[in-house]
Amino acid sequence: MTGATTSGELRLHNLLRLLRAAHDRGGEATRSELTRDLGLARGTAAVLVADLTDARLAQERPAPQRARGRPTAILGPHPDGPLALAVDLREDGWTIATAELGGALAVREERPHPVYPPEAVLGGLAAAIDRQLADLGPRVVGVGVAIPGPIRDGRVVDIPHLSWRDVPAADILRAGALPVLIGNDATLAGLAEARRGALHGTAIGLHLHVDFDLGGALLVDGDPLHGARGTAGEFGHMPLLGSGLRCDCGTTGCWALQVGATALLRATGARLEPGRGRADAARILTRAADGDPGAAAALDEVARAFGTGTAALVNALDPQRVTLSGLGTRLHAQAAETFADAYHDGLMAFRRDQPPPVLPTTLGTDAILIGASELAFDAFLTPEGLTAWTAGPT
Amino acid sequence: MTGATTSGELRLHNLLRLLRAAHDRGGEATRSELTRDLGLARGTAAVLVADLTDARLAQERPAPQRARGRPTAILGPHPDGPLALAVDLREDGWTIATAELGGALAVREERPHPVYPPEAVLGGLAAAIDRQLADLGPRVVGVGVAIPGPIRDGRVVDIPHLSWRDVPAADILRAGALPVLIGNDATLAGLAEARRGALHGTAIGLHLHVDFDLGGALLVDGDPLHGARGTAGEFGHMPLLGSGLRCDCGTTGCWALQVGATALLRATGARLEPGRGRADAARILTRAADGDPGAAAALDEVARAFGTGTAALVNALDPQRVTLSGLGTRLHAQAAETFADAYHDGLMAFRRDQPPPVLPTTLGTDAILIGASELAFDAFLTPEGLTAWTAGPT
DNA sequence: CCTAATTTGCTCTTGGCTAGAACATAATGG
DNA sequence: CCATTATGTTCTAGCCAAGAGCAAATTAGG
Numbered sequence: 082m083t084g085a086t087t088s089g090e091l092r093l094h095n096l097l098r099l100l101r102a103a104h105d106r107g108g109e110a111t112r113s114e115l116t117r118d119l120g121l122a123r124g125t126a127a128v129l130v131a132d133l134t135d136a137r138l139a140q141e142r143p144a145p146q147r148a149r150g151r152p153t154a155i156l157g158p159h160p161d162g163p164l165a166l167a168v169d170l171r172e173d174g175w176t177i178a179t180a181e182l183g184g185a186l187a188v189r190e191e192r193p194h195p196v197y198p199p200e201a202v203l204g205g206l207a208a209a210i211d212r213q214l215a216d217l218g219p220r221v222v223g224v225g226v227a228i229p230g231p232i233r234d235g236r237v238v239d240i241p242h243l244s245w246r247d248v249p250a251a252d253i254l255r256a257g258a259l260p261v262l263i264g265n266d267a268t269l270a271g272l273a274e275a276r277r278g279a280l281h282g283t284a285i286g287l288h289l290h291v292d293f294d295l296g297g298a299l300l301v302d303g304d305p306l307h308g309a310r311g312t313a314g315e316f317g318h319m320p321l322l323g324s325g326l327r328c329d330c331g332t333t334g335c336w337a338l339q340v341g342a343t344a345l346l347r348a349t350g351a352r353l354e355p356g357r358g359r360a361d362a363a364r365i366l367t368r369a370a371d372g373d374p375g376a377a378a379a380l381d382e383v384a385r386a387f388g389t390g391t392a393a394l395v396n397a398l399d400p401q402r403v404t405l406s407g408l409g410t411r412l413h414a415q416a417a418e419t420f421a422d423a424y425h426d427g428l429m430a431f432r433r434d435q436p437p438p439v440l441p442t443t444l445g446t447d448a449i450l451i452g453a454s455e456l457a458f459d460a461f462l463t464p465e466g467l468t469a470w471t472a473g474p475t
Numbered sequence: 476m477t478g479a480t481t482s483g484e485l486r487l488h489n490l491l492r493l494l495r496a497a498h499d500r501g502g503e504a505t506r507s508e509l510t511r512d513l514g515l516a517r518g519t520a521a522v523l524v525a526d527l528t529d530a531r532l533a534q535e536r537p538a539p540q541r542a543r544g545r546p547t548a549i550l551g552p553h554p555d556g557p558l559a560l561a562v563d564l565r566e567d568g569w570t571i572a573t574a575e576l577g578g579a580l581a582v583r584e585e586r587p588h589p590v591y592p593p594e595a596v597l598g599g600l601a602a603a604i605d606r607q608l609a610d611l612g613p614r615v616v617g618v619g620v621a622i623p624g625p626i627r628d629g630r631v632v633d634i635p636h637l638s639w640r641d642v643p644a645a646d647i648l649r650a651g652a653l654p655v656l657i658g659n660d661a662t663l664a665g666l667a668e669a670r671r672g673a674l675h676g677t678a679i680g681l682h683l684h685v686d687f688d689l690g691g692a693l694l695v696d697g698d699p700l701h702g703a704r705g706t707a708g709e710f711g712h713m714p715l716l717g718s719g720l721r722c723d724c725g726t727t728g729c730w731a732l733q734v735g736a737t738a739l740l741r742a743t744g745a746r747l748e749p750g751r752g753r754a755d756a757a758r759i760l761t762r763a764a765d766g767d768p769g770a771a772a773a774l775d776e777v778a779r780a781f782g783t784g785t786a787a788l789v790n791a792l793d794p795q796r797v798t799l800s801g802l803g804t805r806l807h808a809q810a811a812e813t814f815a816d817a818y819h820d821g822l823m824a825f826r827r828d829q830p831p832p833v834l835p836t837t838l839g840t841d842a843i844l845i846g847a848s849e850l851a852f853d854a855f856l857t858p859e860g861l862t863a864w865t866a867g868p869t
Numbered sequence: 870c871c872t873a874a875t876t877t878g879c880t881c882t883t884g885g886c887t888a889g890a891a892c893a894t895a896a897t898g899g
Numbered sequence: 900c901c902a903t904t905a906t907g908t909t910c911t912a913g914c915c916a917a918g919a920g921c922a923a924a925t926t927a928g929g
Contacts, residue, residue, distance in 0.1 A: 084478015086489055086514070088886050088915050095480055095887085113906060120480065122888050127908060149897040150905025231825065239825040285703050299700075306695065308793025309679050309831065318823050319787040323717015323728070331824025332786070334717070392726070393713040399702025429712050430725025431625065431633040437703065482886050482915055489916085507877060516917050521879060543926040544876025 092132075093464050095121070099129050099156075100138055100182070101462050105276065108157040108183020111144045115156060130156065136471050137161045139182065158182040163470060164217060165457035166210065167450045168226040169266070172243060172293070172359070175206055177213055179221075180454035184277060186447060189213055199237070199245045203253040210256055222470060223457035224256055227266040227449045229292065231312045235263055238312065241329030242293060262456050267296030268305050268314050269452025270406045270442070275300040276455050278444045279404045287400035287437075289316065289391065291409035293358055295337040299398060317341070321390040339386035342408060348379035366411050384416030385423040392427025395437055406442040413441060486526075487858050489515070493523050494532055494576070495856050497550045499670065502577020505538045507547040524550065530865050531555045533576065552576040557864060558611060559851035560604065562620040563660070563843045566637060566687070566753070569600055571607055573615075574848035578671060580841060583607055593631070593639045597647040604650055616864060617851035618650055621660040621843045623686065625706045629657055632706065635723030636687060656850050661690030662699050662708050663846025664800045664836070669694040670849050672838045673798045681794035681831075683710065683785065685803035687752055689731040693792060711735070715784040733780035736802060742773035760805050778810030779817040786821025789831055800836040807835060 085094035102115050116126040133139040139162065141154035158181040167186070169176045174193040178186050190209060194202050214221055228250060230240035235251030254261045264272075271280070271288030280286035280300055289297040295317030298305040306313050317337025318330050328335035338344060342362035346353050349365055368376035391403060405413050413420050420439075428436055442448055460466055479488035496509050510520040527533040533556065535548035552575040561580070563570045568587040572580050584603060588596050608615055622644060624634035629645030648655050658666075665674070665682030674680035674694055683691040689711030692699040700707050711731025712724050722729035732738060736756035740747050743759055762770035785797060799807050807814050814833075822830055836842055854860055 084488065085485070086479075086492070087917070088482050088485060088884085089917080091479070091482060091485070091886055091915095094478065098480070116906090123907065124889075124909075125887055128887090146896065148905075149903070151893095151895045151907065153906060231823075233825070239823075283703075285700070285707075301695065301700065306679070306693075306792075309677075309795035310793060312826075313679075313791070313793040315793075315823065316791050318790045319713070319715065320717065320783070320821075321714060323714065331827070332790075332821050389714070396712045396726075397707070397710050398700075399704060399707040399709075401703035427714070427726055429625075429633075429709065431627070432706075433725070481888070482913085483888080485886095485915060510877090517878065518880075518918075519916050522916090540925065542876080543874070545878065545922095545924045547877060 090464070093467065095119075095125070096129055096132055097462060097464065097467060099126075100133060100467075103139060103156045104182050104184065104458065104462065106183075107277070108181075108185070109155060111153045111155050112141065113153040134159070136467075138163065138467075138470070158185070161220065163222040163458075163461060164220045165454040165461070166213060166217075166221050166224040167453035167457065168206070168210065168224065169449045169453060170202075170206060170226060170228050171266075172229060175209075176450060177209060178450050178454070179213075179217065180451075180458070182458070184451065184454065186450055186454065188450075197243055199243075199248040199250075200253070203248070203250055207254050207256075210254060214256055214259070219473070221259065222461045222466065224254070224259055224261045225269075225453035225456035226250070226254060226261065226263045227269045227453045228263055229266045229294070231315060232263050232265050233310045233312050237263075239330070260457075260460055262460060264453065264456050265296060265312075265314065266290065266292075266449050266452075267294075267407075268298040268307075269456060270448040271298030271300055271314070271404075271452070272305050272455050273444055273448040273451035274404045274406070274442060275303045275305070277451055278442055278448065279440045280402060283401045285398075285400050287394060287398060287403045289394075289403065289405050289409055290407045291341055291387070291405070291412065292407045293342050295340050295409075299400070316390075316394060319390075319393075321393050322386055336386070336390045340383055340390065340412075344383050344386070345379055348382050349375055362408060363411075366408075366415060370415055380412070380416050381419050384412050384419040387412055388420040388423025388425075389427040391420075391439065392424045395424075395432065396427070396429050400437050402437050403439045404442055405439065406444075406448050410441040413439065484858070487861065489513075489519070490523055490526055491856060491858065491861060493520075493550075494527060494861075497533055498576045498578065498852065498856065500577075501671070502551040502575075502579070503549060505547045505549050506535065509550060528553070530861075532557065532861075532864070552579070555614065557616040557852075557855060558614045559848040559855070560607060560611075560615050560618040561844045561847035561851065562600070562604065562618065563847060564596075564600060564620060564622050565660075566623060569603075570844065571603060572844050572848070573607075573611065574845075574852070576852070578845065578848065580844055580848065582844075591637055593637075593642040593644075594647070597642070597644055601648050601650075604648060608650055608653070613867070615653065616855045616860065618648070618653055618655045619663075619847035619850035620644070620648060620655065620657045621663045621847045622657055623660045623688070625709060626657050626659050627704045627706050631657075633724070654851075654854055656854060658847065658850050659690060659706075659708065660684065660686075660843050660846075661688075661801075662692040662701075663850060664842040665692030665694055665708070665798075665846070666699050666849050667838055667842040667845035668798045668800070668836055669697045669699070671845055672836055672842065673834045674796060677795045679792075679794050681788060681792060681797045683788075683797065683799050683803055684801045685735055685781070685799070685806065686801045687736050689734050689803075693794070710784075710788060713784075713787075715787050716780055730780070730784045734777055734784065734806075738777050738780070739773055742776050743769055756802060757805075760802075760809060764809060774806070774810050775813050778806050778813040781806055782814040782817025782819075783821045785814075785833065786818045789826065790821070790823050794831050796831050797833045798836055799833065800838075800842050804835040807833065 085091045140159040144155045176191045178188045231238045237248040267290035270290045274280040286300040298314040320334030321336040345362045369380040479485045534553040538549045570585045572582045625632045631642040661684035664684045668674040680694040692708040714728030715730040739756045763774040
């Protein structure tokens, strides 16, 4: 949205601003609120709302009256309006959901996938997506897919512990003429946080998602920084603690080795078995909470590494807030003091008077699906996307 | 520039786009180029150029003919047009220059300052700025000041090796009604690189400026990421190599300790004397070039640390290019192979096929002044700035 | 040296957009 | 039950950029 330059583009630009604002507020904002906040004249707002309604993009419904004056209406999603298909592909299963404008999610299908060859996994997923698309019809305007690994130009670059390497995921998942957008799961968790979670309204926020790996995103005005080729946010692969350990990513000393599920297993002397790491790590955390000294020591070590590295990133990037998801939430909650101490010690002195708060996600496990749906809607809420919708189904 | 929303704002918005484009191309672009690139109608361009000329913001001058057809003109700075005052304050002296739209610099005054108390240094500088402003008259539209330390909300937060702490620099330098904008020197060097140097046109670039300290900026679409309070880019204060050394910044293991002038001195066993570090470090590099084995070893060690840390940042941020300035340029040039090896080894394997190039600055020592002038012009090239100019000197 | 081709600038008309005013409407509060 | 209040609706005025048609200024080619 670079802004309109001709009077002809103005209309579309303002239509988009209004629809985006309604979407960003969860489809719960009233027309009068939106008019005020966007600085529109009431007459203009009337025209725009009529246009959106005619185009089956939004619909007004009565709003509860809260004050004197003529009642206004809530500008929410249209019952026949656009849908985004959101897909969360994990190491051990996937979930497909729909989202309407405003963000309301509805899970459609959820499945484990026991095998690892990427073609099989993605092939099965592609078939499921096709079924869903056939079922849902032309309302679907885009597909957003979250994948737990770095994505470059629509290809999965490298997931060493699954032996996925240079997989053309976007091509395999191609869904007819529909745009299939692929994003890293940690980046999308951050995107969700910026749009509907604890980073909402932050000019600059840092999100860290811990799982097997440690990734995240820097959110600038609600948008993740993508990097030159889409692989920004691999914060886990900076040697933030100088461990000297060899990492699957190809270099040494990676921070992720000391913070993720793998780190918990290593610290307790457990073995990493493919496909079971997440459950095993969770078990260690439970044991630590129950007082098992070995587990508690491992948790302590990992939480300290987590806090130190987080401080390093805050030193470099100066975010307003830091949010955590995945395993990070539990690490932070169960070893709050250790984390806080390490975080404090790692900050530059001048940052210690008002350090950026570190907060758990407010979105639970939905974060990644929400991020995937936002990815799809971001492509739709553009002049091109809207024009295609208006031109398409007459 | 969020874009126009009313037909009334359109004119100002397009005026600004045109002026910004002319400025960004160094005041050397022709009207026909600008018209084509901005997608304007020829008639619209004619009106806008007339407006800019009337407002003494720009002026056309004949262009050398290069092809058939009616000749066009170059849209350059107006002889009575706006000026930015750019100030480069260093540990040991300062420089004041003017810049006109298009970016042409003219140094006005340059001085060493032997003493360290911030009030004295800044007081002297403030007086010099006032003299220059009186001399230059109302053409000056803003003052941009580069300072070698972290800046938060207009205050110098902390320069440990100069014992500057929480200095209200913007207040001390206040120049009448004129906006005085303060920026970190490394950030401004990066800004200059993004606008007129080796990062020009990059969607995302990383700049690293090495001096006593190591700082930099992440440049997104030509703008540095400022962080929540203006102190982003302190990449030197991440523990990228796990040295365990105590840093003046208040934490430990900072990368800057192993890369800057201080690192060279420590590696050769020399003592750090206040105010002479820069010259001493330069001498070590010269000795290394001349074959002194101790100096060469120190250079090698520092270059390796530099390359490793740069790779870590590339892993995390995925920039399109990396540029270097300050001491960084010489380190990279004199120990190219060591740097390249360490850089390569530190990259995630999947980044090694097409690693972002690491390039020296193309702006020499002017980079910081250019950055400071861009800082001032950025505040001017806004609807508010332009309106004030048009309303002001009638 | 002259003419055709080419590119750009200038002027005017046209269509489209938003602001804002005036009025209508639908609720609340006393 | 009526004054008050906030919002929606309708219409007009003012402004803007696109685009067409024409004028102008140069080069290429013979």
